[in-house]
Amino acid sequence: MNYFKQIYYEMKHQKMMTWVSISGTALAIFLVMSFIVADQINTVEVAPETNRSRILLGKGIHIKMDSQDGSTMGWNSDFIKKIYEGLEGVELISYIRDGNSNNTLSVPGQEGMTFLPKRIDANFWKMYDFKFIDGRPFNQGEVDSNAKVIVLTRSAARKLFGEENVTGRTVEVNMVDYQVVGVVDDVHPLMNGTFAHFYVPFHGADYDRNDDPFCGGTNVRLLLKEGTDIASVKKEVEQRYQRLNGEKAKEGIEFIYHDQPYTSQEEGMSFGSNNSPNMKTHNTVQWVVYAILILLPAINLSSMTRGRLRHRVAEIGVRRAFGAKRRSIVWQLFGENFIITIIGGVIGLVLSAAFIMLASHLFFKYYGGLEASSLDLIYARPSFEMMFSWINFFICLGFCLVLNILSATVPAWKASRVEPAIALSGR
Amino acid sequence: MAIITLKDVNKVYRTKEIETLALENVNLEIGKGEFVSIMGPSGCGKSTLLNIIGLLDVPTSGVVDLMNEPTERMSDSRLSEFRNRNIGFVFQSFHLIPSLNVADNVALPLAYRNGISAKERHEKVEAVLTRLGLSHRMRHFPGQLSGGQCQRVAIARAIIGDPQIVLADEPTGNLDSKMGQEVMEILHQLNKEDGRTIVMVTHNESQARMTDRIIRFFDGRQVE
Numbered sequence A: 001m002n003y004f005k006q007i008y009y010e011m012k013h014q015k016m017m018t019w020v021s022i023s024g025t026a027l028a029i030f031l032v033m034s035f036i037v038a039d040q041i042n043t044v045e046v047a048p049e050t051n052r053s054r055i056l057l058g059k060g061i062h063i064k065m066d067s068q069d070g071s072t073m074g075w076n077s078d079f080i081k082k083i084y085e086g087l088e089g090v091e092l093i094s095y096i097r098d099g100n101s102n103n104t105l106s107v108p109g110q111e112g113m114t115f116l117p118k119r120i121d122a123n124f125w126k127m128y129d130f131k132f133i134d135g136r137p138f139n140q141g142e143v144d145s146n147a148k149v150i151v152l153t154r155s156a157a158r159k160l161f162g163e164e165n166v167t168g169r170t171v172e173v174n175m176v177d178y179q180v181v182g183v184v185d186d187v188h189p190l191m192n193g194t195f196a197h198f199y200v201p202f203h204g205a206d207y208d209r210n211d212d213p214f215c216g217g218t219n220v221r222l223l224l225k226e227g228t229d230i231a232s233v234k235k236e237v238e239q240r241y242q243r244l245n246g247e248k249a250k251e252g253i254e255f256i257y258h259d260q261p262y263t264s265q266e267e268g269m270s271f272g273s274n275n276s277p278n279m280k281t282h283n284t285v286q287w288v289v290y291a292i293l294i295l296l297p298a299i300n301l302s303s304m305t306r307g308r309l310r311h312r313v314a315e316i317g318v319r320r321a322f323g324a325k326r327r328s329i330v331w332q333l334f335g336e337n338f339i340i341t342i343i344g345g346v347i348g349l350v351l352s353a354a355f356i357m358l359a360s361h362l363f364f365k366y367y368g369g370l371e372a373s374s375l376d377l378i379y380a381r382p383s384f385e386m387m388f389s390w391i392n393f394f395i396c397l398g399f400c401l402v403l404n405i406l407s408a409t410v411p412a413w414k415a416s417r418v419e420p421a422i423a424l425s426g427r
Numbered sequence B: 001m002a003i004i005t006l007k008d009v010n011k012v013y014r015t016k017e018i019e020t021l022a023l024e025n026v027n028l029e030i031g032k033g034e035f036v037s038i039m040g041p042s043g044c045g046k047s048t049l050l051n052i053i054g055l056l057d058v059p060t061s062g063v064v065d066l067m068n069e070p071t072e073r074m075s076d077s078r079l080s081e082f083r084n085r086n087i088g089f090v091f092q093s094f095h096l097i098p099s100l101n102v103a104d105n106v107a108l109p110l111a112y113r114n115g116i117s118a119k120e121r122h123e124k125v126e127a128v129l130t131r132l133g134l135s136h137r138m139r140h141f142p143g144q145l146s147g148g149q150c151q152r153v154a155i156a157r158a159i160i161g162d163p164q165i166v167l168a169d170e171p172t173g174n175l176d177s178k179m180g181q182e183v184m185e186i187l188h189q190l191n192k193e194d195g196r197t198i199v200m201v202t203h204n205e206s207q208a209r210m211t212d213r214i215i216r217f218f219d220g221r222q223v224e
């Protein structure tokens, strides 16, 4: 098509300007998409966290006792049920322990190695989409009886045994013998709801404190029924806290609600355990940032476009002389500019993906203790499926369009208004 | 029968400092099939006149009728269509689009006309370039051609849409005499064989004498 051919030759004729326009666009899209992708990693649904949008996380408790602030990362194993059991719209509830430090695992005749555990109940396996490459998950009977069973990840099994199909074998966890019942595929460390090197039954009572009826070591995950309104679940939790606060006021105890349980997006944001996540502010800030990142380059690109058009005034005059309407001129220039924008946009998108891959440690909050583990350095980067989605592609396209409209509308319109006689005379 | 009629046409250019009366009370009739030369010293308003005839510029006052149609009420879009159908332009500096090859340059007027298939366009381009002896240069770019070849490409572009009127502003001004001679022969051909009306601005007396009529200008006024 003549159209594309001409654009190609224009680009060749005006290498410098084309280069500056494309790289300017690429830079803008790169910055915006980096922000967006970084933000989305907290919500992207990749196995095993394929139900992420329906899962809420209860992360901790904030209590004021006689006006003394106190907070912990977990609840007492009985008390937590008062808050979370039997909520409207909840399909499955899972009690686990979120705060874990490294454990030493060893097999007979070998030196111990450090791994990151997750202590979970049987519902956890149902809530998430783990891929078993050997054996089975442990069941609730084993959890309740505090059975010494363990599910390893593929790479932990490899490290310990040199192979993956190790169901039935024995491994020592902190000097206690556990029996391997299953092996699952590795979980990406950015999947911070599920990431661990091995999984063992969680026995909540073991983490309760003798003298504390509220705080302990238990956390909770809620899987909501399809279509449940997250706000209504939060509302019900809040009401339960309020009722408790009414009962406990005379003892000088106050529970502070903090909008829990959290969505994965809220959880992915950094905020102290004594603060509430503020999604509204977060989102507003995001959009202001995007707007700035698009507007600033648009101003520059607009003057680049004008510069490119200055070389083509005579051409516009010729086209007008031979019958081009103003409208055709505007569309042509718009289209040309859009193609340059798209080229820049695709480059920017690819760059942002590459950048996030390589510099992921700057962007994301990894599960604590990851640094200490030598195992995961290979895959401590977002995987392709976490980074790329068609939605992002279309968001990117949308930003290109906005950039194009901002940078080409005025120059194209102005060019189309030049009187043909003047355009041709070069005055 | 007149194909171009100008009545009491004035053109004033106003800039901040000065006001230039580029055309003063011009009355002109050019018949269908005529080949007319316009002569006069530099700055006397020849190009201005041609632009006004070609609907590239509007007179400050007065009336321009082309092919018996009054043009003063035409919208910009209607003017574009009218130019596209009825007028072909040839410029002193060729004004080929450097980023398009010869075939695409020549096809330009057809790009702004509805209902022409790619095949038809291609055939027309080939026919007109063959007529002008340039069919072997279709894929070349203007930068790869001599001045004379460029002007022949420009003439091909001017006539591909089969306009009745061809306006040429110093078409040989940038060419040496041999190439200029070639271009003049082609213009005469377009006039004799196709019956096109040609209005040409020139500084060359002998070229002008070969045409049907010479109109002379001085300081914006028609003197002969």
Ligand SMILES: Nc1ncnc2c1ncn2[C@@H]1O[C@H](COP(=O)(O)OP(=O)(O)OP(=O)(O)O)[C@@H](O)[C@H]1O
Residues within 6 Å of the ligand: A422, A427, B013, B014, B015, B020, B021, B022, B041, B042, B043, B044, B045, B046, B047, B048, B049
């Ligand atoms: N767009 C314009 N703005 C201001 N003045 C103009 C404009 N176009 C033409 N003029 C003036 O109008 C007068 C006529 O100009 P025009 O280009 O028609 O002359 P010309 O006869 O074609 O001259 P030449 O032989 O040098 O091409 C000149 O004085 C010129 O400076």
Ligand SMILES: [Mg+2]
Residues within 6 Å of the ligand: B046, B047, B048, B169
């Ligand atoms: Mg002139």
